[in-house]
Amino acid sequence: MxxxxxxxxxxxxxxxxxxxxxxxxxxxxxxxxxxxxxDQFDEDEYDADEYQEYDDGLEGGHSGIxxxxxxxxxxxxxxxxxxxxxxxxxxxxxxxxxxxRLTHLTLNEKNIGRIDELKMTPGVRVLYLYDNCIRRxxxxxxxxxxxxxYLQNNLIERIQGLDGLTSLQKLYLDGNRISMxxxxxxCKNLEELHLSGQRLxxxxxxxxxxxxxxxxxxxxxxxNAAGSNVRDAKPLMELLALRRLNLSKCGxxxxxxxxxxxxxxxxxxxxxxxxxxxxxxxxxxxHITLLSNSITLLNDKEIKPHERKFLIQxxxxxxxxxxxxQQQQQQQRSKGGSSGGSGGDGDGGxxxxxxxxxxxxxxxxxAGDWEQNVSRTTKIxxxxxxxxxxxxxxxxxxEREREAADAAAGAEKKAELDASADKAAAYFKxxxxxxxxxxxxxxxxxxxxxxxxxxxxKEEEEE
Numbered sequence: 038m039x040x041x042x043x044x045x046x047x048x049x050x051x052x053x054x055x056x057x058x059x060x061x062x063x064x065x066x067x068x069x070x071x072x073x074x075x076d077q078f079d080e081d082e083y084d085a086d087e088y089q090e091y092d093d094g095l096e097g098g099h100s101g102i103x104x105x106x107x108x109x110x111x112x113x114x115x116x117x118x119x120x121x122x123x124x125x126x127x128x129x130x131x132x133x134x135x136x137x138r139l140t141h142l143t144l145n146e147k148n149i150g151r152i153d154e155l156k157m158t159p160g161v162r163v164l165y166l167y168d169n170c171i172r173r174x175x176x177x178x179x180x181x182x183x184x185x186x187y188l189q190n191n192l193i194e195r196i197q198g199l200d201g202l203t204s205l206q207k208l209y210l211d212g213n214r215i216s217m218x219x220x221x222x223x224c225k226n227l228e229e230l231h232l233s234g235q236r237l238x239x240x241x242x243x244x245x246x247x248x249x250x251x252x253x254x255x256x257x258x259x260x261n262a263a264g265s266n267v268r269d270a271k272p273l274m275e276l277l278a279l280r281r282l283n284l285s286k287c288g289x290x291x292x293x294x295x296x297x298x299x300x301x302x303x304x305x306x307x308x309x310x311x312x313x314x315x316x317x318x319x320x321x322x323x324h325i326t327l328l329s330n331s332i333t334l335l336n337d338k339e340i341k342p343h344e345r346k347f348l349i350q351x352x353x354x355x356x357x358x359x360x361x362x363q364q365q366q367q368q369q370r371s372k373g374g375s376s377g378g379s380g381g382d383g384d385g386g387x388x389x390x391x392x393x394x395x396x397x398x399x400x401x402x403x404a405g406d407w408e409q410n411v412s413r414t415t416k417i418x419x420x421x422x423x424x425x426x427x428x429x430x431x432x433x434x435x436e437r438e439r440e441a442a443d444a445a446a447g448a449e450k451k452a453e454l455d456a457s458a459d460k461a462a463a464y465f466k467x468x469x470x471x472x473x474x475x476x477x478x479x480x481x482x483x484x485x486x487x488x489x490x491x492x493x494x495k496e497e498e499e500e
Contacts, residue, residue, distance in 0.1 A: 107150025107170040112136070115158060118143040118165075133157070145169065145187070152176050167191070167209070174198040188213070189231075196220040211261075212236065219246035221253050229259040233283070237266060242288060245272040254278065262287065263309070270294055274301040281305075286312035292324045299328040307334045323348055327419075353423050 108114075112132075119139060126135040141163045149169040155161070156179045164180065167189040174193060177183070178201030186205060190212040199205065200223045207229040214236050221227060230253075235243055243265040254275040261283040268288035273279070274297040282298070282305060289295055289310055298305070308325065315321050316336070325332065326340055326348050333340050 107148045109151050110144065110149060110154045112154070112157060114144065114147060114149075115139075115142065115154070118147070155179055177202060199224055207231075215243065216241055217244050217246060219249045221249040224253055226256055227253045228256055230257060231259075231261045232265055233261050233263040235265040242266045242268045244269060247272040247275060250275040258304075268294070271297050273298045276302055277304070279305050281307040283309045284313065285309045289313040289315050291315055291318075292321065292328070295325075296328060299325060299332075302329075303331055305329060305331050308332050309336055311336050327352055349422075352419070353426060356419065356423055 115136065119142065126132075136157045138160050139158050140160055142158060142161045143165045145165045146168045149166065149171060152166065152171060152174065153176045155164075155176055159179055160182055161180050162182050163185040164183060165187045167187045169191050171188065171191040171193060174188070174196065175198045177186075177198045181201055182204055183202050184204055184206045186202070186207070187209045189209050193210065193213040193215060196210065196215060196218065197220045199208075199220055203223060203225060205224050205227055208224075208227060209231045211231050211233045212235070215232065216235070216237055218230075218232065221230075232243065237243065243262060244267075250272045254277050256278060257276050258278055258280040260273070260276065260279060260281070263283045264286040266288050267284055268290070270284065270289060271294070273282070276298075279298075279302045282302075284295075287310075290313070292315065294315070295310070308329075310316055310321070318324075322335060322340075325335060326345055330345070
């Protein structure tokens, strides 16, 4: 694994890379080299005038104060923030060429109030600007190769200035003041969006622009909005490639609020709603499991295949039972209306359905909650699934009946043949005088032979 890949894998909020120091021992240009693992300063690699300008900038403070509060980005600050992933400046390399080939830039915890002067480093791919006091996302269009942008814990209120970042893959905006997620229409390759812990006014919620969600719908796989008071998650249904969704400590109140996401995001495998009002419902796990066939990790607990299968079968039985009992109620009402007779019967006819309904609500509370919380579209889909299951069961039953009928017919035919054979044997045994077929011809031949012998004896006597 290269140094760049290792650096990308480190946690952004916890790593605190130490930028190279000015001339007292280390190379401000950053990079690898040196026997002790640090970048050793070599006076031969720097022009004296350029280096004196850099040294004066550090002491004199060339980084001015921005109009938004905090300091502005300068060349000297960039040189101090060069990551160790970049190599040292070459012997004959110009300062402009060296800055142009930098790929990692660390500018966190610099009290930066405004993003500017980044046109000097057009090749940067990873930019760390977290833990500053930045209010506006601006002057980022020049970083056309940028893939990772870290802007956590600033004062940003709006997502903007990303139209030129077509290669952006990961965007970290945790701990800001963003109330509307938009401005992502050109970020067609965005894979991760982190918006947790937005510092909003009391009662204010984090909302999502459906147009922006649709723009990143085929690329965004990770969305973290934990602790940002998300109440309406319906626009997230446009995120067709979403794999992981964190809405913990938000305002998701019922299954209806996230039902479109569960039904439309077919690749969603991980969902977290801990700390939301819906989490207090003891049946929320059952409802989410039934609505989504792809989620395998809910609130950091695995949903196993046999658990999902059991819940589907249980819900099918509940719905079948409920439909059967409703049909019985309708039949009872129709009978009561057709009789229209005595008052006692009429009272009994009116009271029985009421008592039956109370009993049904008591026994089928779970199914009742399900019916109330799930929309009509979901009910229709579940009923179709039940119908398909019933059709398959009916086909199996008919096949078993056909096989049983064939087996019974074969057994019956065999029994008939055995009975015929037994009957014939018993008949010949009970009537011994009866000559079987073929035996009569033999007896006739024997009689003819006897008569001829008698005639010959009589002729001999007369002679």
